[in-house]
Structure formats: structure tokens, C-alpha cells
Amino acid sequence: MIEVKNIRKGFGEKTVLNGVTVTMQPGKCNLIIGASGSGKTVFMKCMVGLLVPDQGEICYDDKDFNKLGAEEKKEIRQQIGMLFQGSALFDSLTVEQNIMFPLNMFTQDTYAQKLKRVNGVLERVNLKDVNKKYPAELSGGMKKRVGIARAIVLNPKYLFVDEPNSGLDPQTSLVIDKLVKEITTEYNITTVVNTHDMNSVMEIGDHIIFMYQGKKEWEGSNKEIIFNKNERLNEFIFASEFLKDAKDMRMLEQTGKISNDRDMDKLLPPG
Amino acid sequence: MTLFTEFGRYLLMIKGMFSKPENWKMYWKELMHQCNEIGIGSLGIVVIISFFMGAVSALQTAYQLVSPVIPMSTVAQIVRDTVILEFAPTLVCIVLAGVVGSKIASELGNMRVSEQIDALEIMGINTKAYLVLPKILASLIMIPLLVVISAALGILGGQLAATSAGILSANQYETGLLSNFQQYNVFFALVKAYTFSFLISSIPAYYGYHVQGGALEIGRSSTKSVVVSCVSILFADYVLAALLLQ
Numbered sequence: 001m002i003e004v005k006n007i008r009k010g011f012g013e014k015t016v017l018n019g020v021t022v023t024m025q026p027g028k029c030n031l032i033i034g035a036s037g038s039g040k041t042v043f044m045k046c047m048v049g050l051l052v053p054d055q056g057e058i059c060y061d062d063k064d065f066n067k068l069g070a071e072e073k074k075e076i077r078q079q080i081g082m083l084f085q086g087s088a089l090f091d092s093l094t095v096e097q098n099i100m101f102p103l104n105m106f107t108q109d110t111y112a113q114k115l116k117r118v119n120g121v122l123e124r125v126n127l128k129d130v131n132k133k134y135p136a137e138l139s140g141g142m143k144k145r146v147g148i149a150r151a152i153v154l155n156p157k158y159l160f161v162d163e164p165n166s167g168l169d170p171q172t173s174l175v176i177d178k179l180v181k182e183i184t185t186e187y188n189i190t191t192v193v194n195t196h197d198m199n200s201v202m203e204i205g206d207h208i209i210f211m212y213q214g215k216k217e218w219e220g221s222n223k224e225i226i227f228n229k230n231e232r233l234n235e236f237i238f239a240s241e242f243l244k245d246a247k248d249m250r251m252l253e254q255t256g257k258i259s260n261d262r263d264m265d266k267l268l269p270p271g
Numbered sequence: 272m273t274l275f276t277e278f279g280r281y282l283l284m285i286k287g288m289f290s291k292p293e294n295w296k297m298y299w300k301e302l303m304h305q306c307n308e309i310g311i312g313s314l315g316i317v318v319i320i321s322f323f324m325g326a327v328s329a330l331q332t333a334y335q336l337v338s339p340v341i342p343m344s345t346v347a348q349i350v351r352d353t354v355i356l357e358f359a360p361t362l363v364c365i366v367l368a369g370v371v372g373s374k375i376a377s378e379l380g381n382m383r384v385s386e387q388i389d390a391l392e393i394m395g396i397n398t399k400a401y402l403v404l405p406k407i408l409a410s411l412i413m414i415p416l417l418v419v420i421s422a423a424l425g426i427l428g429g430q431l432a433a434t435s436a437g438i439l440s441a442n443q444y445e446t447g448l449l450s451n452f453q454q455y456n457v458f459f460a461l462v463k464a465y466t467f468s469f470l471i472s473s474i475p476a477y478y479g480y481h482v483q484g485g486a487l488e489i490g491r492s493s494t495k496s497v498v499v500s501c502v503s504i505l506f507a508d509y510v511l512a513a514l515l516l517q
Contacts, residue, residue: 077395
């Protein structure tokens with residue numbers, strides 16, 4: 001379980017995170033949402049240990065990550081997989097070598113065993129015949145899928161995903177979202193996703209944390225978010241014209257001033 | 272950022288390189304890869320520079336030796352000592368600071384900007400040990416070898432230039448090469464080669480590893496690393512000469 005207790009982080013005089021406390025739900029998709037500059041990325045970097053918070057605790061199974069020794073930190077990091085915004089694949093390695101890299105570094109398996117594992121995760125992310133291709137030869141969506149494959153190849157306990165849909169078309173975004181959700185369920189991983197894509201929120205958000213100016217502003221599920229009463233969150237989620245329409249429908253429905261001839265259920269997440 | 276802060280971060284990077292490797296085989300593979308990149312990758316330019324450096328040195332020395340009292344074999348002696356003491360270690364290392372240094376800085380800078388270093392960190396790999404240390408070790412192994420090759424080729428270039436221009440015969444050149452040869456000069460050249468190898472690899476690694484920003488910053492850090500490396504080489508050259516050539 002990941003617990004974040006009252007973390008603060010600043011750069012110079014600017015405070016980016018201001019006392020955030022959150023518990024990530026194990027085995028679920030935890031989404032951190034918020035506008036650009038709200039502190040999402042810094043928050044995620046603090047959680048994975050790329051940045052050290054000025055104050056507060058990041059606990060993995062009750063162990064404060066920042067108080068651990070180098071070897072203990074390494075052990076926890078080996079339980080973490082991460083998909084970066086730009087995929088962060090190693091340019092000079094093929095897809096197969098990229099995915100095999102963590103296996104080469106941390107296992108004593110034979111080449112045949114490692115190859116079997118690589119092909120297994122590639123199949124899981126629906127990629128075929130790309131083993132010998134270089135990252136430069138792949139599309140954005142394929143790179144993300146290779147990134148996911150590399151992140152899950154060591155069967156991590158925690159999966160961090162930074163802006164999975166940036167630079168992708170809506171259809172590919174949907175595929176990536178579904179993949180993240182399916183992998184979370186299948187592998188029973190605690191997934192933390194950093195996004196500002198409302199489609200992702202509604203598709204995969206089991207537990208949503210809304211950040212505003214470095215603070216946790218709201219927390220809930222994708223079923224609760226659409227009927228939330230937080231003004232800042234509503235401003236964020238109903239920023240698009242389409243969703244404004246949905247908001248109007250919801251308000252009219254709630255006040256009962258006019259009859260609603262559109263089906264609200266279609267706007268709600270499945271289930 | 273002040274000079275002292277930068278120097279402190281540089282020292283911390285060096286300190287951070289020393290940890291138990293996660294997998295010795297992978298580190299060995301990376302070391303061999305870097306030896307190939309740094310050593311074999313720079314061999315061509317070193318061969319060309321060294322040969323012409325020796326040739327020009329022979330011709331210019333002969334041009335200045337106008338006294339009938341001094342035997343022409345002295346040309347070979349001067350070429351030998353100049354090449355061993357200064358040209359092979361210093362000039363070649365300054366060229367390598369550009370070739371190898373910019374490569375190291377831009378490679379690490381690109382990895383930093385595209386989050387590849389972060390990806391390695393999250394996997395639980397000590398990136399300073401896995402990315403920086405093999406580059407420094409490979410430089411310490413390969414650059415002194417290149418300096419030795421450079422010295423030999425410089426002397427050979429001098430011989431070819433001097434004999435083909437009719438300044439002195441091959442026999443006279445060999446006589447000059449063997450007279451008053453001091454082995455200490457070779458030791459001094461190797462001390463310089465090892466010192467410069469460390470500077471050429473660690474300074475660009477520092478600038479590349481700590482890049483912040485995008486493509487523009489990678490270019491800037493690469494240029495800065497070459498400039499700082501060259502100045503450091505010249506400064507170290509002076510210090511070593513003052514300390515070891517008394």
C-alpha cells in the first residue's frame with residue numbers, strides 16, 4: 001500500500017506541493033488529476049523517489065521510502081514499474097532489448113526464458129512482430145505499449161503512469177486506458193495514473209485525487225465525480241463545451257426546472 | 272550557480288559512482304561498449320592528427336635549425352621529445368575532449384531530457400554507476416593507448432616528412448631518435464594521458480548528466496563541457512609540468 005503523509009515540496013521560493021495526504025487504494029487505478037501546474041508531476045516524482053520532498057512521508061507498506069538505505073530503496077524500486085510521458089525507451093536498443101533490459105539486470109534467467117517473458121508481455125499489450133524494431137520506427141501508441149510492457153515485465157507491485165494519453169489520438173488513448181485498467185486488474189497492481197484527460201477519468205478512475213495549486217482539493221470515485229459539488233473540480237472537468245452541456249443537463253435535472261429529454265446514464269461511467 | 276556549487280555537485284557525482292553493481296555482466300558489457308565507442312571510435316582522427324603533427328613538427332624544426340654546428344639528427348631528437356612530452360598527450364587529448372567529450376555530454380543529456388535516466392533510476396539502477404563510471408573507466412583504458420599510438424605515429428610522420436623532403440636520411444633520423452632518450456619522458460606522458468583521460472570523460476559526464484531543459488540545453492551543455500575540459504587540460508598540463516619536470 002502507498003501512503004502519502006503531508007508532503008511538501010518547493011523549488012526556491014515557489015511551493016509546488018503543500019501538505020498533500022493521500023492513501024492509494026491497493027489493486028485499483030488511482031488517478032491524480034488537475035490542471036497543468038497543479039503539482040501532479042512533482043507529486044508523482046516524489047512518490048517514485050525521483051524527487052525528495054521537503055517534508056512529509058511516502059510510505060510503501062508502512063516503510064518511509066526517504067528514510068530507507070540505498071539497498072532497501074533499490075528493493076522497493078524493483079517493485080515499481082513506470083510508464084513515462086514520452087515512453088522513455090532506450091533509443092539504441094530494439095523493442096526486445098528494451099523490455100529484456102530489466103530482466104538482464106535483475107534476473108539470472110536464460111536467454112530463452114527471458115525471450116519467452118518478453119514475448120508474453122508484448123502479446124499482453126497487443127504488439128506483434130516488433131521485437132527487432134527500434135523505438136524510432138514505432139508510432140506514439142506503440143511506444144506507449146512497449147513502455148507498459150517494459151514496466152510490467154518484472155511483475156511489479158506498483159505501476160506509475162505519467163500522462164498516458166499525451167500526444168495520442170482519442171481512439172489510441174482509449175486503447176491505452178483500457179490496457180492500463182486490464183493490467184491493473186489482471187496483475188493486481190496498485191496503479192497511479194497522472195492525467196488531465198477526462199475520458200481516462202471516467203474510463204479507469206477507481207479512485208480519483210484532484211489537485212489544485214499543490215493541494216489535494218477533492219478525492220472520490222468516477223461515479224462520485226460527475227455529481228460532486230466542488231466548484232474548482234467542476235471548473236476543471238466541465239471545461240469542454242460538450243461537458244458544459246452535460247453540466248447544464250445535470251443542473252437542470254437536479255433543480256427540476258425543465259424536463260430532461262436526454263439520457264443521463266450515457267454520461268455516467270459503466271456500472 | 273557558483274563555481275563551488277558546481278564543483279561540489281561534480282564531486283558528489285564522482286562519489287555516487289561507487290556502489291555495488293546490480294549485475295556485473297551488464298556493467299562489463301557496458302564497459303566494453305564504451306571502450307569500443309571511445310577507443311575505436313576516435314582512432315581514425317587520432318591517426319590523422321598524429322601523423323601530420325609529427326610531419327609538420329619535423330619540417331618546422333629543420334627550418335629553424337640553420338646552424339652548421341648542430342647535426343641534422345637533432346631534428347629527430349626534437350621531434351621525438353616534443354611529440355612524447357607535449358603533442359601526443361596534450362594535443363590529442365584536446366582533440367579528444369571535442370570528439371569524446373561532446374559525445375558523452377550529448378548522449379547523457381539526451382538520456383536525461385528524454386527521461387531515460389529517470390527510467391533507469393526507477394528500475395533501481397544506480398545511473399551514475401551504470402552510465403558514468405563505464406565511460407570514465409573506458410577513457411582511462413583507451414585514451415592512454417591512443418596517446419601511445421599517437422606518439423609512435425607522430426615520430427613516424429616526422430621521419431617520413433623529413434626523409435621525403437631530403438632534410439635527413441632514415442639512418443640519421445634513427446640515430447637522432449636513439450640519442451639521449453629519457454624513459455622518464457614516457458612516464459610523464461602517460462601520467463598526463465591518465466589525468467587528461469579522467470578530465471575528458473568526467474567533466475562532460477557531469478554536464479550531460481545534469482542537463483535541464485531540451486535540445487537547446489543539450490547543445491549548450493555539450494559546448495560548455497568541451498570548453499571546460501580544454502581549459503582543465505591546459506591547467507592540469509601546467510601543474511603536471513611544474514610538479515614533475517623539475
